[in-house]
Amino acid sequence: MKTVTLTLTNSPELMLEGQNITPDNFAGKKAAEIAALDVWEGKQKSPLGKYFTVEGDGAATAEETKIVLRGDCTRVKRIGQQMTAGEIVIEGNADMYIGGWMKGGKIHVKGDVDSFCGIGMEGGELVVDGNAKSHLGSSPRGEWRGMQGGLIRVAGSVANDTATFINGGTIVIGGDADIHVSTHGEGGTVIIKGNAKGRVGGQMVKGDIYVYGTIENPLPGFQMVGEVEQEVDGETARFAHYIGDLGERHPVSKGKTVYANLYTRI
Amino acid sequence: MPKKIENVGCPYCGVCCDDLVVTVSDDGKQILEVENACAIGNQIFHHATGSERVRLPRLRQPDGTYKDISYDEAVDYAAKVLHNAKKPLIYGFGSTNCEGMAAAAKVAEKAGAVLDNCASICHGSSFLAIFDNGYPSCTLGETKNRADVIVYWGANPAHAHPRHMSRYSIFPRGFFTGKGHKSRKIIVIDPRHTDTAQVADIYLQVKQGHDYDLFDAFRTAARGHEIPEEVAGIKRERILEVVEIMKKARFGTIFYGMGLCHSDGRNHNVDIAISLTRDLNDFTKWTIMAMRGHYNITGPGAVWSWQYGFPYCLDLTKRDIAHMNPGETSSVDLAMRDEVDAFFNVGTDAGAHFPIEAVKHLKKHPWITVDPNICMASEISDLHIPVGVVGVEVPGIVYRMDNVPIQYRKVIDPPEGVISDEELFERIHKRLCELEAEEAAKGPAKATPAGVRAEE
Numbered sequence: 001m002k003t004v005t006l007t008l009t010n011s012p013e014l015m016l017e018g019q020n021i022t023p024d025n026f027a028g029k030k031a032a033e034i035a036a037l038d039v040w041e042g043k044q045k046s047p048l049g050k051y052f053t054v055e056g057d058g059a060a061t062a063e064e065t066k067i068v069l070r071g072d073c074t075r076v077k078r079i080g081q082q083m084t085a086g087e088i089v090i091e092g093n094a095d096m097y098i099g100g101w102m103k104g105g106k107i108h109v110k111g112d113v114d115s116f117c118g119i120g121m122e123g124g125e126l127v128v129d130g131n132a133k134s135h136l137g138s139s140p141r142g143e144w145r146g147m148q149g150g151l152i153r154v155a156g157s158v159a160n161d162t163a164t165f166i167n168g169g170t171i172v173i174g175g176d177a178d179i180h181v182s183t184h185g186e187g188g189t190v191i192i193k194g195n196a197k198g199r200v201g202g203q204m205v206k207g208d209i210y211v212y213g214t215i216e217n218p219l220p221g222f223q224m225v226g227e228v229e230q231e232v233d234g235e236t237a238r239f240a241h242y243i244g245d246l247g248e249r250h251p252v253s254k255g256k257t258v259y260a261n262l263y264t265r266i
Numbered sequence: 267m268p269k270k271i272e273n274v275g276c277p278y279c280g281v282c283c284d285d286l287v288v289t290v291s292d293d294g295k296q297i298l299e300v301e302n303a304c305a306i307g308n309q310i311f312h313h314a315t316g317s318e319r320v321r322l323p324r325l326r327q328p329d330g331t332y333k334d335i336s337y338d339e340a341v342d343y344a345a346k347v348l349h350n351a352k353k354p355l356i357y358g359f360g361s362t363n364c365e366g367m368a369a370a371a372k373v374a375e376k377a378g379a380v381l382d383n384c385a386s387i388c389h390g391s392s393f394l395a396i397f398d399n400g401y402p403s404c405t406l407g408e409t410k411n412r413a414d415v416i417v418y419w420g421a422n423p424a425h426a427h428p429r430h431m432s433r434y435s436i437f438p439r440g441f442f443t444g445k446g447h448k449s450r451k452i453i454v455i456d457p458r459h460t461d462t463a464q465v466a467d468i469y470l471q472v473k474q475g476h477d478y479d480l481f482d483a484f485r486t487a488a489r490g491h492e493i494p495e496e497v498a499g500i501k502r503e504r505i506l507e508v509v510e511i512m513k514k515a516r517f518g519t520i521f522y523g524m525g526l527c528h529s530d531g532r533n534h535n536v537d538i539a540i541s542l543t544r545d546l547n548d549f550t551k552w553t554i555m556a557m558r559g560h561y562n563i564t565g566p567g568a569v570w571s572w573q574y575g576f577p578y579c580l581d582l583t584k585r586d587i588a589h590m591n592p593g594e595t596s597s598v599d600l601a602m603r604d605e606v607d608a609f610f611n612v613g614t615d616a617g618a619h620f621p622i623e624a625v626k627h628l629k630k631h632p633w634i635t636v637d638p639n640i641c642m643a644s645e646i647s648d649l650h651i652p653v654g655v656v657g658v659e660v661p662g663i664v665y666r667m668d669n670v671p672i673q674y675r676k677v678i679d680p681p682e683g684v685i686s687d688e689e690l691f692e693r694i695h696k697r698l699c700e701l702e703a704e705e706a707a708k709g710p711a712k713a714t715p716a717g718v719r720a721e722e
Contacts, residue, residue: 014353015605042353042607043378043583096594115593134593141591142397160531165398180534184398199478199531203541217476220483220497247485248541 001066001087002059004034006052008071012041015095016051019078023065023086023105026058034058062086062105069094080107083124099126102150112156121169123150131156131175139165147171147188163190166207172233182209185260191233204245204260212237212265221245222262230263239263268298275674276307277361277657279427280558280667281406281434283307288677297658297678304428311658313639314678320640320652321681332650337685337693340651344610345697347632348377349705351608353583355628357597358612358636360384360560362653363662363674366687367569370612373691374582376698380606381580382597383566384559384614390592391527392556393567393577395536402543404519404553405668406433411440412551415515417453419539420477420525421557424461430557435521436465442516451511455480456525468508473499475530481538484509488545513549523557555668561657564665601627611635613656613687617642636690653687654680660687 004026017040026034034057035049048054052071059065062085069079069090078097080088085105090098093111101120112130118137132154138161139146146165157175164180166188176194183199185207192210198217201209210232222244229238243259250257274286288311289299300311323340324332335343348354356379359367367383374381385393409416416435423430431437439446454466457474472480476498483497487509495502512518520543526535539554546552558564567577574580576590579597593599597616600606601624609628611617613636617625625646635647644650654660659680665671680686685693 014607015603040584042351043585044352116591141394144398161534179531183534184537199534202478202482202534203538217479219479220493221486221491223492245482245486246491247482247489247545 001064003056003066003068004031004058005055005068005070006048007055008051008069008073008076009053010051011072012051012075014041014075016041016076017078018048018076019081020048021067021069021076021079021088022081022083023058023062023067023088024082024084026067027062027065027086028060029058031055031057080105083107093130098128099124099152102126115159118147118150118152118171120147121150121152122148123169125150126152128152128154128156130154132158134159134178135161135164136173137163137166137169137171144184146184146186157194163188166190176213182207182260185209201244201260201262203248205248205250206258206260208261208263210239210263210265215264219245221247227266228263232263238266240266268292269294271675271677274677275561275657275664275672276303276310277561277655277664277674278304278307278310279430279561280563281427281430282561282664282666282672283429283433284672290677294678306428310655311677314655314658319638319681319684320644320650321684323649323651326648337651337683337690340649341690341693341697343649344634344651345694345701347608347634348373348379348610348694349698349701351377351379351606351631353600353606354379354608354610355382355597355600355606356380356610356612357382357386357616358384358610358614359566360388360563360614361656362565362613362687363562363656363660363664364565364569364671365662366613366656366691367566368573369688369691369695371570371573373695373698374580375585376695376702378583378585379610380595380597380600381570381582382595383570383578384563384619385567385578386592386596387598387619388524388559388563389527389556390578390596391532392536394533394592395540398533399537399540400544401540402547402553403555403668405670406555406666408517409519409553409555410434410438410443412442412517413515413519414443414449415451415453415511415518417455417512417518417520418462418466419455419520419522420527420529420535421521421523422456422458422460422462423521423523423557424464426523426559427557430521431462431465435519451515453508453511468511470500470504470508477526477529477535478531478538480505481535481542484512485538485542485545488513488542488549512546512552515550515552518546518550518552520552520554521557522554527556558667561666562664564667564669565663568665568669568671598624601625604630607631609633611637611643611647613637613653615641615643617644617646636687638684651690652684653690654684656687659684662688 020037031054035054037048066087074093077095084103088107090109096114098117102124104124106125109128115133137147149169152171155174160178163182166185172191179199181200185204189208193212195213222242242262276283287301322334454463455470463469480498543554574588579595581589581595634649635644657674
């Protein structure tokens with residue numbers, strides 16, 4: 001594996017759009033060629049080298065390429081967007097769309113991320129050591145096929161609209177979640193190890209949600225059907241099992257109506 | 267002889283009353299009387315001629331005062347600001363005509379700007395819900411002629427749309443609703459007992475911020491499932507009673523306002539309201555409509571959707587790609603995140619409507635206001651360009667809240683020399699093209715705009 005290290009030395013005045021910072025784009029390129037890739041600051045297109053110093057060359061393929069981002073990337077958007085393979089390590093914070101529409105590979109953010117991270121994700125792994133803001137693993141606006149696969153792991157808390165229209169994949173949140181989790185969900189799994197504020201599973205058709213803490217305002221469309229013992233994220237625990245959202249349409253499979261499942265730990 | 271002009275459209279709210287009668291003085295310079303309009307609409311007409319108007323663009327001076335400049339100088343300044351900024355924001359358009367919006371879009375595209383309208387802080391969340399879930403709507407005429415159950419949810423038309431109830435929803439006698447309000451059931455759902463709630467047959471005082479939960483309860487009950495004893499502060503029996511009324515209606519319309527769009531959850535509140543409307547169509551005919559605020563705030567949605575495919579929050583900085591994602595490309599978010607470096611306020615008052623923090627961020631950069639009147643935004647601007655009042659001095663097309671286009675007319679001429687929004691933006695566009703050509707000829711050296719920044 002070859003490592004390309006980008007160090008942000010010249011901070012952007014506005015926000016920097018770095019959709020080209022992916023192993024797919026860096027593969028097969030020398031450091032100088034990488035420094036010539038386009039980044040955007042508003043309508044101004046500049047070479048990557050204007051903001052970052054680039055050390056190391058890309059490997060022949062994306063799988064073999066690792067990118068390490070140093071410096072304060074709080075104002076850099078779209079890192080790892082649409083990546084299919086390889087690895088990205090962001091040493092601090094990052095802005096929006098980190099790992100958006102990603103199909104494979106791994107992104108590790110050691111700080112916090114902003115909104116829209118992992119939206120429209122199809123595969124791969126996004127790990128955030130800090131907190132994430134809104135629309136984590138959500139669907140892009142107007143898209144009814146949200147996250148399809150992959151794993152998102154946030155150690156801290158998340159803001160609202162997590163996993164809207166989720167269709168597959170797993171999201172694990174170490175802390176608390178604000179309102180709207182898996183709204184319009186049609187599959188996938190969301191695990192919240194802290195508390196949820198409310199509107200958990202609203203308009204949800206299929207899929208699973210686990211809440212280890214409490215739900216401040218549970219929805220009236222969820223009904224308790226029993227207690228179950230399940231292994232979740234490597235540990236076994238007892239959960240109260242609710243089905244819902246009873247206000248939403250539900251498909252019938254093999255003569256049985258399929259509901260979304262909400263589990264709260266007892 | 268004063269002249270009476272009939273069937274004049276009103277440039278105030280989204281109801282777009284088109285039955286006004288305006289009396290104009292002999293010389294065609296003074297508006298003497300406005301009939302049929304509400305108090306606010308009336309005031310808009312009288313304000314046009316009854317007060318001192320700004321007749322020339324005003325540029326901020328080093329001592330903080332404004333100095334009158336010519337339209338040519340103002341156009342040059344505006345074009346240079348747009349040309350030199352990395353990401354200018356053009357926002358507003360609640361109160362102008364579609365012709366002006368189309369011209370402004372041309373400017374935004376040329377300048378590589380973000381183009382946004384007042385929906386961004388208003389019914390924009392409705393758009394997001396409509397993208398996700400569709401819009402089973404109707405025209406106001408259908409509601410007037412057919413509806414026997416009306417729901418106002420998080421809206422207070424008694425104050426915000428003064429003639430909505432009398433023209434379309436509660437009181438008018440329509441084709442199938444000959445008994446007027448006697449044959450209609452009015453349901454008002456609002457955390458506050460508003461003046462609209464006074465005329466309701468049923469008033470539900472929902473707990474603030476829990477509309478989504480109440481909608482979920484309605485939907486669950488409509489499908490025949492059990493609901494908890496109390497949801498969002500409303501007792502189960504009451505919810506079941508309202509659900510029964512809704513199911514048994516011949517034709518119903520849900521009118522919703524800021525109570526849904528701008529309480530917690532925003533687009534999701536509207537989204538689930540649309541889902542409820544769809545569910546009710548299993549039993550009878552139900553429709554839903556956003557109580558759009560300004561008389562032509564539906565306009566930019568229609569015009570820009572046609573031009574770019576998106577109604578608001580358009581990021582045109584990449585020129586050939588239009589990108590839209592409220593939360594990122596919405597005006598207040600752009601301002602709060604320090605993501606824009608020039609601000610155009612057109613036909614609205616961002617100075618009054620934006621959070622003060624957002625205004626402070628925007629004030630770090632050039633701020634230009636295009637508005638006929640003196641408002642908070644015009645007073646903190648670096649440049650204020652006056653234009654004619656649409657619907658009074660400038661004709662044009664406007665879209666009513668139900669997406670019906672109406673041709674507005676003018677009743678008087680604008681003050682001498684004052685131009686329309688459309689002409690202004692066409693001239694800025696022309697100047698931008700010239701600047702681009704000059705730059706291409708000279709190389710990358712850029713001119714700094716003349717004039718001085720206003721005090722923070």
